[in-house]
Amino acid sequence: MAAVYGPAEVKVSKEIYDRATLEVLVQPKVGLPSVRERSQEQCLRESCEAALLLSLHPRSSLSLVLQVLHDDGSLLSCLLNAACMALMDAGLPMSRLFCGVSCAIGADGRILTDPTAAQEKIKVNGEEFFLFPHRLPVEQVRALQISGDVQVQTINVIGSVPYSSLIPGGMYPKRTVIIRGMLPYGAEKMAVNFVVSRSKDIAFHMNPRLREGAVVRNSRVGGRWGQEDRELGSSPFMEGQYFDMSIRCGNQRFKVFVNGQHLLDFFHRVPLAEIDRLEVDGDVQISYVHF
Numbered sequence: 296m297a298a299v300y301g302p303a304e305v306k307v308s309k310e311i312y313d314r315a316t317l318e319v320l321v322q323p324k325v326g327l328p329s330v331r332e333r334s335q336e337q338c339l340r341e342s343c344e345a346a347l348l349l350s351l352h353p354r355s356s357l358s359l360v361l362q363v364l365h366d367d368g369s370l371l372s373c374l375l376n377a378a379c380m381a382l383m384d385a386g387l388p389m390s391r392l393f394c395g396v397s398c399a400i401g402a403d404g405r406i407l408t409d410p411t412a413a414q415e416k417i418k419v420n421g422e423e424f425f426l427f428p429h430r431l432p433v434e435q436v437r438a439l440q441i442s443g444d445v446q447v448q449t450i451n452v453i454g455s456v457p458y459s460s461l462i463p464g465g466m467y468p469k470r471t472v473i474i475r476g477m478l479p480y481g482a483e484k485m486a487v488n489f490v491v492s493r494s495k496d497i498a499f500h501m502n503p504r505l506r507e508g509a510v511v512r513n514s515r516v517g518g519r520w521g522q523e524d525r526e527l528g529s530s531p532f533m534e535g536q537y538f539d540m541s542i543r544c545g546n547q548r549f550k551v552f553v554n555g556q557h558l559l560d561f562f563h564r565v566p567l568a569e570i571d572r573l574e575v576d577g578d579v580q581i582s583y584v585h586f
Contacts, residue, residue: 296361296362296364296377297359297360297361297362297374297377297378297380297381298359298360298361298381299357299358299359299360299381299382299384299385299387300357300358300359300360301315301352301355301356301357301358302315302352302355302356302357303355303356303357303358304355304356305354305355305356306356309356310354311353311354312353312354313350313353314349314350314352314353315347315349315351315352315353315354315355315356315357316355316356316357317340317343317344317347317349317357317358317359318356318357318358318359319336319339319340319343319358319359319360319361319378320336320358320359320360320361321335321336321339321361321363321374322360322361322362322363323363324363324364324365324366335370335371335374338371338375339359339361339374339375339378342375342378342393342395343359343378343382345391345393345430346379346382346389346390346391346392346393347382347387347388347389347390348387348388348389348390351388357387359378359381359382361374361377361378367411368397368409368410368411369396369397369409369410369411371395371397372394372395372396372397372409373395374395375393375394375395376394376395379392379393379394391431391432392432393429393430394429395429396408396409396429397409397410398410405583456575456576456577456579456580456581457574457575457576458573458574458575458576458581458584459572459573459574459575460572460573460584461492461571461572462570462571462572462573462586463586464586465568465570465571466489466544466567466568466570466571467544467567467568468544468545468546468567469543469544469545470543470544470586471541471542471543471544472541472542472544472573472584472585472586473539473540473541473542473583473584473585474487474540474542474575474581474583474584475537475538475539475540475581475582475583475584476537476538476575476579476580476581476582476583477535477536477537477538477579477580477582478505478532478533478534478535478536478538478578478579478580479534479535479578479580480534480535481534481578482505482534482577482578482579483504483505483506483577483578484502484503484504484505484506484577484578485502485503485532485575485576485577485578485579486500486501486502486574486575486576486577487499487500487501487502487540487542487573487574487575488500488501488573488574488575488576489549489570489572489573490570490571490572490573490574491565491569491570491571491572492571492572493569493571494517494569496514496515496516496517496565496569497513497514497515497516498514498563498564498565498567498569498570499512499514499549499561499563499570500512500513500514500515501551501561503530503532505530505532505533505534505578508529508530509525509527509530510525510527510530510532510558510559511523511524511525512524512525512559512561514564514565516564516565521564524559524561527558527559531553531554531556531558532553538553538554539553539554539555540552540553541553544567546567547562547563548560548561548562548563549561549563573586
C-alpha cells in the first residue's frame, strides 16, 4: 500500500531552494524499520527523483509512505511499482514512468522473473538473486551485449509470438530443442516449425489443434504441403495448461516428448543439415526455449 503527501511545507533544515524535498518511508509488515527497509528507501528515492519534476515545487516537501501488507517474494519490485502508481494517482508531474522486476537464478540455471520468497533463497555458485530497476523505458532497449572473460553457450530471448530464432549450429543427430509455455483459456491452436531459411521450406510442422484434440504433422517443400499425419491416441495440449515439450532429433526422425511422455515420431523429409530456424506461432505463451 502506498500513499503520497504534498507538496507541503518543509522544515528549514531540509529545504532545497530549487526543487522539492522527497522523503520515502517503508514500513515493514511487523516490527520497526531495519537496514533492509533503509536500503529499499534509498532505491525508491533515487528512482522517484529521476522521474519526478521536483523543480516545479521548490522549497516544498513530498512524502511517499509504503506499508508492506504481505511479503511472498519480489518485494522491492513490488514497492517500486506501487510507488510509481501512487505518484501517477496523485497527479504529480513526471518526466517518465518506472517499474521494477525481480529476477532469480533457479537451481537448474534458468532465470526466474518475480520469484517467490523460497525461490529467492536459491543459490547458484554461491550467488543469490538480483534486482535492477529500469532506468530508461524498457521499450527503447534494442541490443544485448556480453563482454569479458566468458564463453557463452546459449542465449534465450523469449518474447511474444510469433517467435522466430536461428538455431545455433543448426540441427544434427542427438540434438534436443526444449519449448516450455502455456496455452491460455480460449486457445485454439499453435504451431511449431523447423524451417530451412534459404528456401523457406518447413522440414517439420507440428500443429496442435485444441478444438479437435489433434496434433497435425506435416512438411512443406517447394511451396507444397506433403502427406499429413494425424494419428495419435490423445493430445496432451489443453487450454489453461502449461506444457514442457522436448523435440529430439535422430538420424531418421524427430521424437517429440510432452511433459516427460513420448507423444509422436516424425520421419525426416528434408536433409537434417539444412534446418537452421525454429518458429513458434499461434495461441501460446512461451516461457522458455533452449537449443
